[in-house]
Amino acid sequence: MKDFGLTYRPTKNPAPAVAQDRRYGITDMDSAARYGYRMPPQQSVPEARLTEDQIKVLYGKTSPTEDSTKSAGLQYQGKEIPDHGCLGSAILSFRKPYEDKAGAEVASRISTESFENSQKTPQVRAVFDKWSSCMKKEGYDYASPMAALATPSFRQGKLSAKEKKTAVADVSCKERTGLLDVWFDAESSIQKEMIKADAQALNKLGELHWKKLSAARKILADA
Template identity: 45%
Template sequence: MRRLAPVCLALAAALLGCSSGNGTGGGGGPAGAAEQPASGGPAAERQITYTTRLPIARYSYTAAEDTAIESAQQVLTRRCMRTYGIAYEPAKPAPRAAKPADRRYGLSSASEAARFGYHPNSDAGPPPPQPDLPTDALPVFYGKRGSVTGARDKVMYKGKEVPADGCFGQSVRKLSKGYDDPAGAAVASRIATGSYEKSLTDPKVKDGFRKWSACMRNSGFQYKSPMEPLNNPAFQGATVSGKEKKTATADVRCKGKTELLGIWFTAESSIQQADIKKDAEALEKLRTAHRKKAEAARRIVAEG
């Protein structure tokens, strides 16, 4: 089965309104951002983003909405933890040295290719920190997931029952209740993932693949499409080999020579626009739900 681009799946998650799994913050990028600086400082290459400029991205949460919702989740979690006599403050996320380049269409950054090959950008920073709580308080935060005893029925803390999914999970549910639109999110997710698959059969994209393949062949690499080196088992180990870096560098260079990234983005945008027209009513309902949820989140944060 052909593997979907990781960012393709990330966009689907954003459309579904997924929050950070550990409750310590971290949101998506702004839907209107077109470029981001690559790692290496102001003089580094400029990276064009594709995922957040696709038409369907208009129906995901904006960066400001994500921030409001995550902040509200923390306020509700803090209130819940207080009922158990636990003082809780969310941990501050570690600063990220760089934002990884957009990989919806495979590699797009020459600097990342030269350093990391097809491996993830390790400059992106560590995962979000865990909540700064005593071990015995973790089950109150996480519920059954944080219980060291592996509780199946109830989690208790000092004689008081804890929500099954903990204070954080309960806070996510409280904020989502009455606002989330699963049906609309499913439509948006289907468009976000389906358009990528459809784009692979677009005549202009297929012609771009042929030109990219010819360019790669001239550099000594035999690949029919940009997905092939991504799925090469030799490039999925713990270390990045010299061959992987050379292949990745040629990959990005050939995408530039053939203008494949722009062609691919244009083709997928057209596919999404047609799909969006078919489900405009459901998508507008989803966008309205997102706005109302963000407004509710801002009210919770204002109340403190």
């Protein structure tokens, strides 16, 4: 932005909310009682007060005020603006040295296949049956936690008392049957075997992640 003769100071974002891992469905009783199957509301980020010139240079063709289909490059005071603007250009130039498409694909495949395969193991199928029986005693008929999570009325529309009660029963039955520990152990076992088979690719990806994190910390420290 300085190169274009413009000032820019990003807004101070609030501390991020604690992430909820929903790999095995909802697991937090307080959240279930308050929000059902919905994600807790996120704290809003204050909007930066920017001039039209700042917006144009910061976002380039990704700016809502620009036509991204135009082939001609954008300019500001005779100087060409990167297609993705200063912000997009900074992100892309920072990310590029640490990209490892092959490693990322391996990690993604392991994540997807281990999750799918874990649900086919005898121990997970057995604990799903226990969870389902527990839910039936509470008045709900679901074959698995994923089926409850996928209920259309629990994903859209107004949050209902029924959804909250179902979510509370869901978490309670998970706790009573030990479902989370059983499922986690089964998937971890599968993942460990898959990781062994692709250790070289994953080690490279891990090293790049640490280098990227170190570079990000340096940027923040210098700032």
